[in-house]
Amino acid sequence: MSPHKIELPTRAAPASGPGAVSSSSTPPSSSTTGKPNDVFSASQPRRWLMGNEAFERWKFPCTKALYPFHDGAYEDFAPVFEQLIADGVDDGNAPAYTRAFFSVAASLEERGDAAVKAGNKKEASDVYLRAACVLRIARFPYVTAFPDVSCPEKWHAWEWQKRVYMKAGASWDEPVVEVDIPHTHAQGRDRATIPAYVRVPDHSDAAHLHDVAGEGEEIPTPKFPAVLLFTGLDGYRPDNTVRCDEFLARGWAAVVVEIPGTADCPADSADPTAPERLWDSVLAWMEQDGRFDMGRLLVWGLSAGGYYAVRIAHTHKDRIRGAVAQGAGVHHFFDQDWMDRADGHEYPFELSPAFAMKHGFASVEAYKAGVQKKFSLLENGIIQGPSCRLLLVNGTLDGLMPIEDSMMLFEYGSPKEARFFSNALHMGYPLANSSVYPWMEEVMGYKKE
Numbered sequence: 001m002s003p004h005k006i007e008l009p010t011r012a013a014p015a016s017g018p019g020a021v022s023s024s025s026t027p028p029s030s031s032t033t034g035k036p037n038d039v040f041s042a043s044q045p046r047r048w049l050m051g052n053e054a055f056e057r058w059k060f061p062c063t064k065a066l067y068p069f070h071d072g073a074y075e076d077f078a079p080v081f082e083q084l085i086a087d088g089v090d091d092g093n094a095p096a097y098t099r100a101f102f103s104v105a106a107s108l109e110e111r112g113d114a115a116v117k118a119g120n121k122k123e124a125s126d127v128y129l130r131a132a133c134v135l136r137i138a139r140f141p142y143v144t145a146f147p148d149v150s151c152p153e154k155w156h157a158w159e160w161q162k163r164v165y166m167k168a169g170a171s172w173d174e175p176v177v178e179v180d181i182p183h184t185h186a187q188g189r190d191r192a193t194i195p196a197y198v199r200v201p202d203h204s205d206a207a208h209l210h211d212v213a214g215e216g217e218e219i220p221t222p223k224f225p226a227v228l229l230f231t232g233l234d235g236y237r238p239d240n241t242v243r244c245d246e247f248l249a250r251g252w253a254a255v256v257v258e259i260p261g262t263a264d265c266p267a268d269s270a271d272p273t274a275p276e277r278l279w280d281s282v283l284a285w286m287e288q289d290g291r292f293d294m295g296r297l298l299v300w301g302l303s304a305g306g307y308y309a310v311r312i313a314h315t316h317k318d319r320i321r322g323a324v325a326q327g328a329g330v331h332h333f334f335d336q337d338w339m340d341r342a343d344g345h346e347y348p349f350e351l352s353p354a355f356a357m358k359h360g361f362a363s364v365e366a367y368k369a370g371v372q373k374k375f376s377l378l379e380n381g382i383i384q385g386p387s388c389r390l391l392l393v394n395g396t397l398d399g400l401m402p403i404e405d406s407m408m409l410f411e412y413g414s415p416k417e418a419r420f421f422s423n424a425l426h427m428g429y430p431l432a433n434s435s436v437y438p439w440m441e442e443v444m445g446y447k448k449e
Contacts, residue, residue: 066430068140068234071241072133076104080134092140092349098153101138105131105157109164121171128168132238135161141234142354144262146269147189150357158236158263165238174199174248181257181285183266185277191266194281197237197256200224200291201248201448224253225296225446228282228320230305231256232327233354236263243300246437251448253292257282259305261358270360272374275308276315283319296444299323300436303401303427304358307333311377313387314413322389322443324436327427329401330383331408334372338402351400378408387414391439393432395424 062069062077069077080100089096108131115124139157142150149155162178169176181194203222227247229240237256244254260278261269267278286292297320301309306328313323332338343350356367359375377383392406409416419435421428441447 068136068239069133070239071129072136073130076108076130076134077137080104093151095153098138098151098157101134101157105134105138105160105164108134109167112164112167116167116171125168125171128164129241132161132165132168135164136239141349142262142358144269144357145264146191146261146266147360161238169197169199174202179285181282183278183281184284185280186266187277188271188274189268190271190274190277194257194266194278194285195237195264196282197244198254199244199248200253201251221291223293224291225251225444226253226255226286226292226294226298227440228286228297228299229254229256230299230301230308231258231262232303232305233262233358235302246433249448250437250441250444251446252444255282255286255292259301259308261360262304268360269358272380275311279308279312279316283316294319295321296446297321298440298444300440301325301328303327304329304355306401307377310387310390310392310409311382313390314377314382314385317386317388320388322391322440323387324391324393324440325406326393326432326436327398327401327429328392328394328405330405331372331376331378332402332404334376336368336372339368342400378412383409383412385413387416389443390414390416391436392416392418393420393428393436395421395426395428395432397423398426398428400426 061067062072063074065072065074084090084097084100087096087100089100091097108127112124112127112131115121115127135157139151139154139161143154143158144150145155166176166178177198179196179198181196183190183192183194186192201224203224229243231237231240236258240254240256244256247254258265260267260274265278267274283294286297287294299309299312299320299322301307301312301324303326306325307330309323309325310328310330312320313325333342339352339355343352352364352367355371356362356364359367359371361367361371373379390409392409394401394403394406396403403420406418406420410418417439419428419432419439421432424431
C-alpha cells in the first residue's frame with residue numbers, strides 16, 4: 001500500500017485553541033488569493049484520493065508559511081496544484097505528483113543563482129529556501145534509503161532539496177556545514193556514516209577568550225552549549241532553519257540528524273536496539289570534535305523524533321542535560337486500535353504504510369501486529385528506569401500521536417515536566433515553542449546576552 005495515497009473521511013477537526021487548524025468540510029474563503037477557483041478550497045468537483053480535506057488543511061499553513069510550508073511562499077504552490085488538478089493527478093505516490101513541483105523548483109534555483117552572481121546574498125538565500133520548500137512538498141510525506149530507496153522520484157527531490165538548501169546555508173553568517181559522522185558503534189546492517197547538519201555561533205566577538213590566552217598564544221576555540229535535534233517522519237535536516245536560528249541567537253550550537261528509518265539515517269530501521277548505537281556514535285563524535293560543551297547538551301525530538309527524545313533521555317541520561325519530546329508516541333501510538341483510526345485524522349496522507357516502512361516491516365498488517373511488542377518503550381522497560389530532565393509537549397487533540405502517550409510517562413521512572421495545549425492538534429503547533437524555549441534556557445543554564 002502506498003504511504004502517499006488516501007481517501008479521507010469527512011471529519012471536522014476542532015478549530016479552537018493554540019495551533020488548531022480547521023479541517024471542516026466548509027471551504028475556506030478564496031479572498032486571500034483573489035482567485036474564484038482557489039486550488040485549496042473544496043469548490044473543485046473532483047474528489048482527490050488524498051482527500052479534498054487535505055487541501056483545506058494545507059491552505060492555512062501555506063498562506064502563512066507555517067509547517068510544512070515554512071521557508072516557502074504560497075505563490076510557488078498555487079500553480080502546481082492547479083496543474084495537478086488539471087492533469088487529474090490524484091495520488092501523492094505517483095511520479096507525476098512529485099515531478100509537478102520540479103519546474104517551479106528549477107526556476108527558483110535559477111533565480112537564486114542569478115542573485116548570487118549579482119551579489120544579493122539575502123535575496124539568494126530567500127529564493128533558495130523557497131525552492132527547498134517546494135522540493136520538501138514534492139518528496140512528502142516520507143522517503144528513506146534503508147534498506148533501499150523507497151521512491152526514486154522522491155529521492156531525487158530529496159537530494160535536490162539538500163543541494164539547494166546548502167546553497168542558501170553557505171551564505172549565512174553562521175553557515176550550515178554537512179558532516180559525515182563516523183558510525184563507530186555500527187553493527188549488523190547499520191551503515192558507516194551519519195550525515196548531520198552542524199551550525200555553530202559566531203564567536204568573533206568573544207572578547208573573554210583573550211583573557212584566557214597568554215601573551216603570544218593562540219586564542220582557544222570556544223566550546224558551545226549545543227542542541228542535538230532529532231527530526232521526524234517527514235521533516236528532515238533542511239527543514240529546521242528557524243529552530244537552528246533560535247539556538248544560535250542564544251549562543252548554542254545546533255547538530256541536526258535524522259531518526260532511524262527516514263531519509264539518510266544509517267541505522268537499521270528494523271533493529272530496536274539500533275537507536276542506542278546511533279546516539280553513542282553521535283555523542284562520541286561531538287565529544288571528540290571539541291567545539292561542544294558536553295555538559296550543556298540538550299536533545300529536542302520532533303513528532304516521530306519525540307519517541308527518540310524520550311528514549312535517549314533514559315538510555316543516555318548521564319550524557320545529556322535534558323530532553324524535549326514534542327508530539328511523542330511511545331506506546332499507545334503503536335496500538336493496533338489507534339493505528340486503525342489514525343489514518344485520515346489531521347495528516348493529509350496515510351500514516352500506517354509510511355510508519356510500517358520506517359520500522360522495517362514488510363506490510364502494514366505485519367506492522368500493526370508486531371510493532372508495539374518490538375518498539376514500545378513500555379514493553380521494553382526503558383521508561384521504567386530513571387531519566388534526565390524531560391519536557392513533554394503536545395496538543396491534547398493530537399490525531400497522530402495520542403496525548404495519552406505523554407500522560408502515561410508520569411506513571412513511570414523519574415518525575416517529568418509537561419506543557420499540554422488544550423484543543424490543539426499534533427505537537428501543539430505552532431504556539432508550543434513559546435513554552436519550549438524558556439524551559440531550554442533554564443535547563444541549559446546559558447543564554448547569550
